[in-house]
Amino acid sequence: MTTIADQAFEGRGIRFINNNDIVPHVPLPGPRLRYWHTERLIYIDAEGKLSPDLPLWKRLRNSFQGATRDLDKLGxxxxxxxxxxxxxxxxxxxxKSGR
Structure with missing residues (x-):
């Protein structure tokens, strides 16, 4: 599905999410706030690997792994x-590493 953001940027927009960064998830997309994220996503996992279009369930699993590694620094x-x-x-x- 092409979003309004994708139409506005004509496919030039790429959204990055660095593991447990909460900010790229707000505001919630939809017609109420008239805000939509771009479809193209590059997720940076807990190990620093860049993964384009990683499914949500894999991002959640990796986010949990990253959070549990730093339990002593909760939040x-x-x-x-x-x-x-x-x-x-x-x-x-x-x-540099070609990942």
């Missing part, structure tokens, strides 16, 4: 994963 991973330098670092590392 902090969402903030750490939201940091722009975390996105940039993981994308650069993936480009």
């Amino acid at each position: 902090q991973e969402a903030f750490r994963d939201h940091a722009m330098n975390s996105y940039v670092h993981r994308i650069r590392e993936a480009i």
Whole structure:
């Protein structure tokens, strides 16, 4: 399904989600707020691997794995994963390693 966002950007938009970053999930898409996410998604998993179009169930499983690794820092991973330098670092590392 092509979203309004995809039509507006003519296929140029790509959405990145870094593991447990909560911000890319808000606001909830739909007609009430007239907001839609782009369809193209690249998910950055807990190990830093970039995965295009990863199914939701795999993203949830990986998110749980990332969160359980940092149980002693409960709640902090969402903030750490939201940091722009975390996105940039993981994308650069993936480009260098060819992932």
